[in-house]
Amino acid sequence: MNVRIRLFAVAKDLAGRDSISLELPAGSTIAQLRARLAAEVPPLAGVLPQVLFAIGSEYATDDSVVSAGSEVACIPPVSGG
Amino acid sequence: MNVRIRLFAVAKDLAGRDSISLELPAGSTIAQLRARLAAEVPPLAGVLPQVLFAIGSEYATDDSVVSAGSEVACIPPVSGG
Amino acid sequence: MHKGYLGCDVIEIVNEPIDTAAVLAQVATDEAGAVLLFLGTTRAGTRGRRTASLDYECYGEMARNQLGELEAVARKRWPLLGCAIVHRVGHLKIGEVSVAVAVSTAHRHAAFEAGQWLIDTLKEVVPIWKKENWSDGESQWVHPGLTTSVRPDDNARHDG
Amino acid sequence: MHKGYLGCDVIEIVNEPIDTAAVLAQVATDEAGAVLLFLGTTRAGTRGRRTASLDYECYGEMARNQLGELEAVARKRWPLLGCAIVHRVGHLKIGEVSVAVAVSTAHRHAAFEAGQWLIDTLKEVVPIWKKENWSDGESQWVHPGLTTSVRPDDNARHDG
Numbered sequence: 274m275n276v277r278i279r280l281f282a283v284a285k286d287l288a289g290r291d292s293i294s295l296e297l298p299a300g301s302t303i304a305q306l307r308a309r310l311a312a313e314v315p316p317l318a319g320v321l322p323q324v325l326f327a328i329g330s331e332y333a334t335d336d337s338v339v340s341a342g343s344e345v346a347c348i349p350p351v352s353g354g
Numbered sequence: 355m356n357v358r359i360r361l362f363a364v365a366k367d368l369a370g371r372d373s374i375s376l377e378l379p380a381g382s383t384i385a386q387l388r389a390r391l392a393a394e395v396p397p398l399a400g401v402l403p404q405v406l407f408a409i410g411s412e413y414a415t416d417d418s419v420v421s422a423g424s425e426v427a428c429i430p431p432v433s434g435g
Numbered sequence: 436m437h438k439g440y441l442g443c444d445v446i447e448i449v450n451e452p453i454d455t456a457a458v459l460a461q462v463a464t465d466e467a468g469a470v471l472l473f474l475g476t477t478r479a480g481t482r483g484r485r486t487a488s489l490d491y492e493c494y495g496e497m498a499r500n501q502l503g504e505l506e507a508v509a510r511k512r513w514p515l516l517g518c519a520i521v522h523r524v525g526h527l528k529i530g531e532v533s534v535a536v537a538v539s540t541a542h543r544h545a546a547f548e549a550g551q552w553l554i555d556t557l558k559e560v561v562p563i564w565k566k567e568n569w570s571d572g573e574s575q576w577v578h579p580g581l582t583t584s585v586r587p588d589d590n591a592r593h594d595g
Numbered sequence: 596m597h598k599g600y601l602g603c604d605v606i607e608i609v610n611e612p613i614d615t616a617a618v619l620a621q622v623a624t625d626e627a628g629a630v631l632l633f634l635g636t637t638r639a640g641t642r643g644r645r646t647a648s649l650d651y652e653c654y655g656e657m658a659r660n661q662l663g664e665l666e667a668v669a670r671k672r673w674p675l676l677g678c679a680i681v682h683r684v685g686h687l688k689i690g691e692v693s694v695a696v697a698v699s700t701a702h703r704h705a706a707f708e709a710g711q712w713l714i715d716t717l718k719e720v721v722p723i724w725k726k727e728n729w730s731d732g733e734s735q736w737v738h739p740g741l742t743t744s745v746r747p748d749d750n751a752r753h754d755g
Contacts, residue, residue, distance in 0.1 A: 282736045432579075476630055
C-alpha cells in the first residue's frame, strides 16, 4: 500500500520536502515505517529515533498499524507556545 | 492627646460617620484605643475585637503606641480583589 | 512593537473602568517570554444569591502603600520584568473588572506564581472593601471572618 | 456589559496578530469572578543569544484536534466558564504574542490551575514548532530534547 508521510520543521528541512510517499506492506506498523523512512531518506536517520508519529491527526505508538489511505505525520519534539 | 481614627465599611456604617476623634493619654496603645472606642461608640463594640488598626498607613498591633498627630484607621476584614 | 526593558511598577486605584489593554501594554517588554493577566470580575451570583451591583471603598493612602509593598516583595521573590496592579473602587455593575494584576517574566512559571501570590495577598491585606448590593434590594459589606455582624452567614470567606 | 453564560470554547490558529482584547471578551461572562489570560511572547534573548525574529509552523488539523482535547480535559478537571486558546503561526517579530490562553471561572484558584495546565500541556503535545532566526543570521528549529541535530546545545528545553 502507498502511505504518505507529512514532514514538519527540522524533518522537512533535512528531507528537503514536506511529504514523502512510501510503498509499505499491508499491516505495517509505525516501527516498520520508521525504519523504512530512515532507509529511504538517509538525512532523516539521525532524528527519526527521537520523533513521534501521528496517524489521522492522533499520536501513534510504535505498535500502531498504518492503514492504506491513513494520513501519517512525522512529529519532531514540539516547541509551540 | 487628641487622636483621629478613620472608619471604613461596616465600621463607618455602624458608627454613622467616617472618623472619630478621641482624647487619649499620651503613650496609649492600640489595645487601649480599642477599648476606649468601644466605650465611646457602643455600636462598634461588637466588631472591634475582630478589626485591625493601622497607624500612619501601616498595620499596627495591640502593643503599638499611638502618637499625637498619628493617623489611626480602623480596618475591618478586607474584601478587595 | 520593539520596546526595551522598562521594569516600571504600575500601581493605581481608579474610579473609572480599568483599561485592560493598557495594563497589558504597561508590562510588555522585548525581554518577556510570558505575560500573565489576572482580572477579578464582579459576578452575578454568590452561593445562590443574586448580586445586582457592588460598591468598593478603599483607604487610599494605605492601599497604595500596601500594593507597593506587595510589588516590592514579589520582585524579590520572582524575576519580574513588568508588574502592574490596578484596583477599581466606586460603583461597579455585574461583569465589570474590579482588579487587574499583570506581570511579565522571561519564563512562564514565575509569572503564574507571582500573579497568584499577588492576588492572593492583595485580597488578604490591602484595605479595600466591597459591598454587595443584592438583587432583593439589601446591601451588605463583605468582611470575611467577621462573625458579629447582622448576618454572620453571609460573611464566610469567599473569593473571586 | 451584561452577558449570560456562554461556555463556548474558542480554538484558533491564526496567521495575523492575536487580538488579546477579543480573547478576553470571548471568555467574559456575568458568572465569572476570575479571568486569567496567559500570553506567550517572543523574547529578544534566549540564554544570552539574541533573537531577531521567529517563524512558527504547525500541523494544522492535528494542532486543532489536540487543542480541542486539551480544552475538553480542562473542562472535566476544572469548572471553567469560558476557555479560549489562540495560537499564531507564521513570521513573528520580537515582542509579539505567539499564544493566548484565557479561562474564566467563578473562583480564581481554578483559573490559575487550569491556565497553567493548559499552557504547560500545549507546549508538550500540540504539533507546533518554532524556528529562531538569530540576530547573527543563522536560523534553527527548536526541538526540545532532540540531541542529534546540528547544534545539540541549542536544543535544551526552554520555555516562555
